[in-house]
Amino acid sequence: MRRPRLLFVCHRFPYPPKRGGKIRPFNILRHLQQRADVTVASLVRSPEEAAEAQGIAGHCSEFLLARIGPAAALGRMLWRLPTATPSSLGNFYSPELARLIRQRARETPFDLAFVHCSSAAQYVLPLTGLPKVLDFGDMDSEKWSDYAKWRRFPLSAGYWLEGRKLRREEARLAAAVELATCTTRAELASLEALGTARATGWFPNGVDAEFFSPADDYDPDTICFAGRMDYFPNQQAVHWLVGEILPRIRRRRPGARLLVVGAEPPAAIRRYASDPGVEVTGTVPDVRPYVRSAALSLAPLRIARGTQNKILESAAMAVPVVTTRCAAGGVDMRPGEHILVADDADGLAAAALELLADPGRRAELAAAARARVLSHHAWTASMRRLDALLDRHFPGLLPAAGGAGA
Structure with missing residues (x-):
């Protein structure tokens, strides 16, 4: 039986998983690779990050990578300032990555798209007929609104406006995908308050408790x-x-x-x-x-x-x-x-x-x-929650991890 083909898109290249924005998507894609042939598509910001990214090869079937420079990212953010589109989306947009994704989707059609972070959804929405999951992770509009409370004018006004734009964008995205997820019950309440999502759920972040193991000695001061x-x-x-x-x-x-x-x-x-x-x-x-x-x-x-x-x-x-x-x-x-x-x-x-x-x-x-x-907060428990969401909303699409077709 042919293994399902899954497109996994995230806003930061998920390898190596050594910062917050990379840890969750890395563990998700590593798990999904047990159930499907996963194509990872994401961005890097420097030659050094591009070199490090090659290590993901052992955790997916293939990966698509595009580099975005700081000048281009800033220009795309500034261009969006006077528009209704959130400026932060420009920071994560690469025409080259969009081209690579479209080309790969034409060559080998995918069975499911899984997107981590609202900033990356812009790459998959044009792929019509493809079921989509959007893992918001955190609801970024709330974060920008929090920033506005702690910054002085004019930055406070800019953050407030970006939060408003993102809230509208989140509502649009939640309506455009078959399943929208996030990290916590509190984030889920914010997601469901949008009132536009077709289906929602949450699964927590985890931690590798073997890697982050205890030591006996410490300094008491x-x-x-x-x-x-x-x-x-x-x-x-x-x-x-x-x-x-x-x-x-x-x-x-x-x-x-x-x-x-x-x-x-x-x-x-x-x-x-x-x-x-x-x-x-x-x-x-x-x-x-x-x-x-x-x-x-x-x-x-x-x-x-x-x-x-x-x-x-x-x-x-x-x-x-x-x-x-x-x-x-x-x-x-x-x-x-x-x-x-x-x-x-x-x-x-x-x-x-x-x-x-x-x-x-x-x-x-x-x-x-x-x-x-x-x-x-073990990743195994978190991924069981994710599996339950996927199996409920896409029955029969993905075989069990290690099961038939794996």
Whole structure:
């Protein structure tokens, strides 16, 4: 029996899966390859990323790759500013990738298209007669609206307008596909509030708990924040952490030190390293040794959509997490039992001090968090939810993983 042919399109090339926007699509496509012959189509931004992308060959049947330069992306974003089309779509549009997808669809017709992220849907909507799944992941319109609340004019107005444009685009896209999915129950509520989707569902982000395994030793005075530093919500969190939360911790624990781990920190973040108790690492080959060395992960995010991988990864490594309510809402963990939650500097500092002062409480929370990750955020469990959605809405289209036709 011929294996089904599946077109998988995403906004960032999903290999290597070493940043948030790549981890979910990589695990999805790797799973779908067990049920179909998957053609991956996506973008790269540099020759280095193009070289790294070749490693995906072992996880799919074939891949289509187009490079988009910063000048072209900026031009396409600016061109959309005075239009009703979201400017952010221009950042992820390549005429070359669109051409490659059309050509491949003519040569070997696909049985199903699976798109990750609304920015990539523009490549598959013109393919008429092809059933489509759109995994929004996070509802990006909500994120842009959150940005508007924390930025000054005129940036706040720009973010607000982009959020409005994206909300209309999300409604249009949800109506245009057979199935629309996202990462959490909260994101699902936002998706269903559009009122246009034919069918909806959600399946969570997961974590590789073997790769992110625990270590025995840690520094009882070290606090870690891990995340890409070219991302505004992470920058905002670090400014709050260093400016208000860390001083409160040091009043009772003067030896407390902070690790800020993540690629491309701007100058304003790098300057914090002038404090002898703050280390800003920049790009590191592997974040795990840094996170494992810490007594806790502190993630004071004020803007957080979907699932924060930094929380799942820390929990998998049995490093307890202190975070905000909005960030904790994207993971299936109970505050006080698996994770500590507060929304102001005093509360976040108090939660961190509780763990720094009480190794027994730290060990209890760490063990509970890792157990919760294993039971509720393993990729195998997430992919079972995805399989159930696909089998319900496209019965008989895909064989079971490892089953007939595989």
